[in-house]
Amino acid sequence: MNIREVAKVAGVSTATVSRVLSGSVPVDASTESKVRKAIEKTGYYPNSHARMLGSGKSNTYGLIVSDIANPFFPELVKSFERLAVEHNQEVLIANTDYHPERTEHCVRRMLEHKVDGVAIMTSEMDPHLIQILSKRGIPIVFLDTGTVGRLISNISIDYEHGIDLAINHLTSLKHREIAFVEGPKDLKSATIRRDAFVSSLKRNGIKVAPGFIRQGNHGIDGGQKAMTELLALPKRPTAIMCSNDLTAIGVLIAAHVAGVRVPHDISIVGFDDIELSNLMQPALTTIRVSRTEIAARAFEALYGAAHGGIEKGINYTVPSELIERGSTGLCTVKTERKT
Amino acid sequence: MNIREVAKVAGVSTATVSRVLSGSVPVDASTESKVRKAIEKTGYYPNSHARMLGSGKSNTYGLIVSDIANPFFPELVKSFERLAVEHNQEVLIANTDYHPERTEHCVRRMLEHKVDGVAIMTSEMDPHLIQILSKRGIPIVFLDTGTVGRLISNISIDYEHGIDLAINHLTSLKHREIAFVEGPKDLKSATIRRDAFVSSLKRNGIKVAPGFIRQGNHGIDGGQKAMTELLALPKRPTAIMCSNDLTAIGVLIAAHVAGVRVPHDISIVGFDDIELSNLMQPALTTIRVSRTEIAARAFEALYGAAHGGIEKGINYTVPSELIERGSTGLCTVKTERKT
DNA sequence: TTGAAAGCGCTACCAT
DNA sequence: ATGGTAGCGCTTTCAA
Numbered sequence: 001m002n003i004r005e006v007a008k009v010a011g012v013s014t015a016t017v018s019r020v021l022s023g024s025v026p027v028d029a030s031t032e033s034k035v036r037k038a039i040e041k042t043g044y045y046p047n048s049h050a051r052m053l054g055s056g057k058s059n060t061y062g063l064i065v066s067d068i069a070n071p072f073f074p075e076l077v078k079s080f081e082r083l084a085v086e087h088n089q090e091v092l093i094a095n096t097d098y099h100p101e102r103t104e105h106c107v108r109r110m111l112e113h114k115v116d117g118v119a120i121m122t123s124e125m126d127p128h129l130i131q132i133l134s135k136r137g138i139p140i141v142f143l144d145t146g147t148v149g150r151l152i153s154n155i156s157i158d159y160e161h162g163i164d165l166a167i168n169h170l171t172s173l174k175h176r177e178i179a180f181v182e183g184p185k186d187l188k189s190a191t192i193r194r195d196a197f198v199s200s201l202k203r204n205g206i207k208v209a210p211g212f213i214r215q216g217n218h219g220i221d222g223g224q225k226a227m228t229e230l231l232a233l234p235k236r237p238t239a240i241m242c243s244n245d246l247t248a249i250g251v252l253i254a255a256h257v258a259g260v261r262v263p264h265d266i267s268i269v270g271f272d273d274i275e276l277s278n279l280m281q282p283a284l285t286t287i288r289v290s291r292t293e294i295a296a297r298a299f300e301a302l303y304g305a306a307h308g309g310i311e312k313g314i315n316y317t318v319p320s321e322l323i324e325r326g327s328t329g330l331c332t333v334k335t336e337r338k339t
Numbered sequence: 340m341n342i343r344e345v346a347k348v349a350g351v352s353t354a355t356v357s358r359v360l361s362g363s364v365p366v367d368a369s370t371e372s373k374v375r376k377a378i379e380k381t382g383y384y385p386n387s388h389a390r391m392l393g394s395g396k397s398n399t400y401g402l403i404v405s406d407i408a409n410p411f412f413p414e415l416v417k418s419f420e421r422l423a424v425e426h427n428q429e430v431l432i433a434n435t436d437y438h439p440e441r442t443e444h445c446v447r448r449m450l451e452h453k454v455d456g457v458a459i460m461t462s463e464m465d466p467h468l469i470q471i472l473s474k475r476g477i478p479i480v481f482l483d484t485g486t487v488g489r490l491i492s493n494i495s496i497d498y499e500h501g502i503d504l505a506i507n508h509l510t511s512l513k514h515r516e517i518a519f520v521e522g523p524k525d526l527k528s529a530t531i532r533r534d535a536f537v538s539s540l541k542r543n544g545i546k547v548a549p550g551f552i553r554q555g556n557h558g559i560d561g562g563q564k565a566m567t568e569l570l571a572l573p574k575r576p577t578a579i580m581c582s583n584d585l586t587a588i589g590v591l592i593a594a595h596v597a598g599v600r601v602p603h604d605i606s607i608v609g610f611d612d613i614e615l616s617n618l619m620q621p622a623l624t625t626i627r628v629s630r631t632e633i634a635a636r637a638f639e640a641l642y643g644a645a646h647g648g649i650e651k652g653i654n655y656t657v658p659s660e661l662i663e664r665g666s667t668g669l670c671t672v673k674t675e676r677k678t
Numbered sequence: 679t680t681g682a683a684a685g686c687g688c689t690a691c692c693a694t
Numbered sequence: 695a696t697g698g699t700a701g702c703g704c705t706t707t708c709a710a
Contacts, residue, residue: 002687013697018689028695043471045450049388049397050687053702058388069417071614074408081407081434085444090452093432095420105424111384113429132382220618249618256620275410279559279588281595281620341703352681357705367679389703392686 001044010038021046060090061302062110066098066122071274072291076121079295087303096122104129111136117302123187139305141298144189148313153301155294155316159189162287162320163196166269169322170239171204174331175267179212179237181226181247190218193243193271212237216247223250231258238266238331245270245277248284252327263329273323282326289320340383349377360385399429400641401449405437405461410613411630415460418634426642435461443468456641462526478644480637483528487652492640494633494655501626501659502535505608508661509578510543513670514606518551518576520565520586529557532582532610551576555586562589570597577605577670584609584616587623591666602668612662621665628659
């Protein structure tokens, strides 16, 4: 069931069938209908690999994520895939599972598939591997890491603004004793958030109390542990800002367990707005970063480079917004600092 | 950077390079090292499309899901992808988004990619489309729907046993007034669960009280709505079994909102054990169906058919198990039936 | 063990 | 507007 069969049935050349399929070149209406009929009759589906080989274009983008089961990713993957399908592109999805070894394998797969571009939505990416992709002229778009260059774009999430919104929200609720549970030290985006927190506090004339910045791991357990530590402090914070939602959920759970009421005794703010956040009791106030928009920018970067011939990398900024929900409330603890 | 370049650099024929790459045919050690050196030097990566065309095998499996952002799927996708990569296979992931139209497009993509098999993990699949795949000798594995046949396997989840475990758990906690929130009427797996509930109750000598089977939609909102209805009943149930976890979470949230304490006033059981369930307050007692195992069976079915030459379809059964958590407890309502 | 060469199914260029 | 045909990069006989 190949193009030659169809051509034979339709009584035309394979070139004509190809032209009908691609629609790029005008074909006589009567010829076209003959061809379409033959396609119908033979149940023909063009071989995408042969097409790739013939045209030299794979029409495929690679999408590398660290862990598709991480709540942050499914929606991103879904949006990216949808955009790709709409543009007649394929998506090659690869999971690094946070393993450098698997990461290398992922890149190899991308190379062997001759992808037209790669969206690298993970931070465990060896510069050496990037080099390999880049050397072959494959457009790349990063999430929140890496610098912009020729054929290399980046999506920056506006963490600073988001954190600012959160801190302003908390201070307007009279909170002054604000703690922060940070993410992994080696994660660039986590460091940015921590620094943004510190400078936002400074801007509001608040000093970070000793012990108010705790280590988390961007997981629920890390949040629980950090909260336990915070609750053991001689002077507890009245509000806690977390590096991501899972951390905040851990904090929330630890609060429940310790009998601390949220938001009455303590306010909690997360970051990311994963679906889960809206389902907690109370629902989590958080900073939303639209995954749909990240996917859109990533696709745009790749498509522009591969189809629009835009060689210059672009730095996109995806805004963040405050989602006010039940985990934050007016500070009920009297200020003790005036003494 | 193609195989001819490498052959030239190594001073051998392209056939030899191909043989080194595939490892299928013995090659002289010294020749091999020459070739490997040449590959290294040229930074050569074989073109997977050309390979496909030359060999006639795509080494790709299709994976069709209804919605990758649905909490049930990411883990399944991840496991499947991992298995595939381990077996040097690729995965073509397609989202139907519950749309028949997109579904048809998905199947088309599978066909054009000449996949060696398709795992159809969604129920919106037109028999006509299955026919198309089947006619081309493409192995298929379904989840919980469709019948077994030549090259068509199926994965059955042992709902009955799971539901039985849940009901036994509830009755051992003295519950007799048990309600059920069902899923979409047109979803086969949802119907199975509902029926399993009814017969399990019967087996336990319990009659289903009027109004105790409510319609849900397998979403959180459906659960909330159903719970609101149940709470409005003149005689409330003391326990509620739900067709899936999202429904149960909706029920749980509605309970919170209505000031009904879980599990003190009412017990709730879910189905699926999505990650979220363990994070709710209280954590959800539920029936777990291992997504990892589903993925493993699906891959096994496809791999066996495509590589093992097993034409006969197999019906796999994936067990379910009760995960006891905080949302169920001893019935505190005195039985009123003795009157 | 190795090489030569005929495809695999399609596209795209050159003719007509 | 259509046909003929030379590749695209690889695999896989068939010979040697």
